[in-house]
Amino acid sequence: MEEYKRRIIRIIKHIDEHLDDDLSLEKVAAIGAYSPFHFHRIFKLITGETLQNYIIRKKIEKSALYLALKKNVDIKEIYMELGFANHSVFNKTFKKYYGQSPSEFRRSAPESFHKILQVESKNGQVDTVFRQYICNVENLLNWRTMNLKIKVTQLQEMNLACVMSLGLADVEKSYDILIDWAKRKQLFPRENVKMISVYHDSFKVTPPEKVRIHASMLLDEQLMEQEGEVFPEIIETGKFIIGSGEVTLHDFEKCWASLFLWMNENHYSIRKAFPFEIYHSNFKEHPEEKMIVDFCIPIH
Template sequence: MEEHRKRIIKAIRYIDNNLETALNLEKIAEVGMYSPYHFHRIFKLITGETLQSYIIRKKIEKSAFYLAVKKDIGIKDIYLELGFLDHSVFNKTFKKYYGVAPSVFRKSAPETFHKIVQTESKNGQVGAVFSQYICLVENLLNWTKMNLKIEVKEWPEMNLASVMSLGIVNVEPSFNVLIEWAKKRQLFPRENLKMISVYHDSFKVTPADKVRIHACMLLDKRLEEQNGIVFPETIDAGKFIVGSGEFTLDDFEQCWVSLFLWMNEHHYSMRKAFPFEIYHSNFKEHPEGKMIVDFCIPIH
């Protein structure tokens, strides 16, 4: 099963990095080193989804994310880029997942984006519930001023060693795998070590048990080895919105909401890259469970 997991991870990475291209079973199976027949069966066994369902879900989730945070891109440009050739097909598929048309979704975001909850409706269709605010936006902004230091920074390329996890409950075990790997190579512990979580999905558009998070360690140079479980990943150089402070895990959602609101209020646009967190301390070593964190959004 471990060897299958390595191959499926490689295939998932290929899919997620090529959502804008024409993906087909034969090519993806080749990447995972399977015959198309065996790949389809093993993919469903490990992920709980058929390959086609996974691809469509990822395309729709990516479109939802772009609708929410990239207001400068037209709806037609978004669905064409993700391979939907017909507006009615895209509209129908989007409504199946989120219960509203893409245009309605965009008007409601980002203000309600952080409150989108995927639910099973009575007829079995996946809908979207736009719940009430936990707090007013002005209260959130006041909290932000008091707790979150926000800056725009230029950072160089970052080379990472990464372990994929599916679902938030699997992140800590993934970090444990990464640390054991690093210990064997005398990379852990070391001074000024930075651990990073890279979010390849958003909890706002992806079910919690399917969110793909990479548990990462910052390296001095690019990782060359490729053993399947631990793989190289790069955060490209560029401009980032960085929100810094000391928080408990319960504060993380509020920090991300604040940062995306700040991004939109200051008219920045997110790059086609993934947001991430940099940890400068361990919450397990703090009496109140706090940790020093940088929340980072890549922008133009």
Template sequence: MEEYKKRIIKVISYIDDHLDTDLSLQKIAEVGAYSPFHFHRIFRLMTGETVQQYISRKRIERSALYLALRKQLSLKDIYLQFGFSSHSAFSKAFKSHYEKSPSEFRKSAPENFHQIRLQESKNGQTDAVFTTYLCNIENLLNWTTMNLTVKVIHLPEMHLAAVMSLGIAHVESSYNVLIDWAKGKNLFPGENVKMISVYHDSFKVTPPDKVRIHACMLLDKKLEKQEGEIFAETIEAGKFIVANGEITLDDFEKSWVSLFLWMKENDYSVRKAFPFEIYHTNFKEHPEGKMIVDFCIPVN
């Protein structure tokens, strides 16, 4: 099973990095060192989706981000980039996923793309939903001012050890795998240990049970090779909006939403890289369940 996980991690990373290319089952199976027949079955067992379902969903979700954030691109530019043969095929697939056409989605995006509401789920948790406001813009920006210290700074390259999580519910178990590995390397616990969550999907376009998050630990040097579920990830050096604050777990959604609004209000645009969180303290060790966190958005 560990070898299967290692190969699937490699395959998912390859798919996500090549959504604008021809992703044949044969090619993807080769990346994972499987025969196409066995790979198809193993992928579905590990992810809950067929290979084609995963690729189709990721292309639609990536096109949604482009529609919202890359206004200079035409609909045709976007659907051709992600492998749709025609406007009608793209519109049909997009509407099936988001219940609105690409044009309707793009028109609504400037007003509510970075604003969400909270909807109670069956287990009492909250799910991110795209449709309405969490609260108005002014209140969110005021919340940012009161609770977060925001800077735009250059961050250096960071080398990470990572464990992939498919779905928000599996992040804690991914960190447990990472910590067990780090203990075996005498890297944990330690005064200067930094845990980092890297978001490879957006909750605005990807359901919480499908979102890909990497549970990571900052290393002094690059991990040379994959060790079981542990693989190397690098955050490239560059300009970031960094918001620091001491907050509870319930404040995470509000922090991200308000920070993206701050970004828009201050005329910054997202760079093609992944946002992440850096944890400086552990909420389990605080009497009020608070933790010190950096929220980091790559910008141009």
């Protein structure tokens, strides 16, 4: 099973980086050195969904993120970039996932600070509903002022060793695998070691159990190849909004929401890179379960 996971990780990374390319079963299976039939079964076993469903979901989620954060970009430009044949196909597929048209979705997000949830209705059908964040905008702004220091800065390239987590529930397990690997390499424990969570999906558009998170450790030198479930990733140099604070795990949602609000208020736009968290302390070692965290958003 570990070998299967390693190969599936390689495939998932390829899919996410090539959503506008040919992602036929045969071509994707070949990346992991599988036969199409065998790959189809293994992929569903590990991810819980078929390859086709995964690809469509990722495209729709990415389009939802663009609709919410890039309101000046034409809808046609968005769906064409993601490989949808025409507006009718895109509109129908988007509505299936989110219960409203792309233009309706764009009007409702993100200023109203809604969070997308999947719930079952009385007749057993999955409907898309919205609920407000735990704070209204005014309270969120006050909380941000009191708890986060925000700056815009250039970060240098970061070399990471990562273990993939599919869903929030597996993040701690992924870090355990990473730390066991680092201990064998004598990379842990060491002074000022930094753990980083890289979010390859947004909780605004992806159900929590499907969000892909890379549990990562900052390395002094680049990891040259995958070792079991541990694989290399590079955060490229670039400009970032960084919100820093001492917070609890329950505050993370407010941190991210307030930072994206700050981004919009100050007329920055997110670029094609992944947001991440850098941990400077361990909440398990704090009497109030607080930790010092940098929340980082890549911007132009």
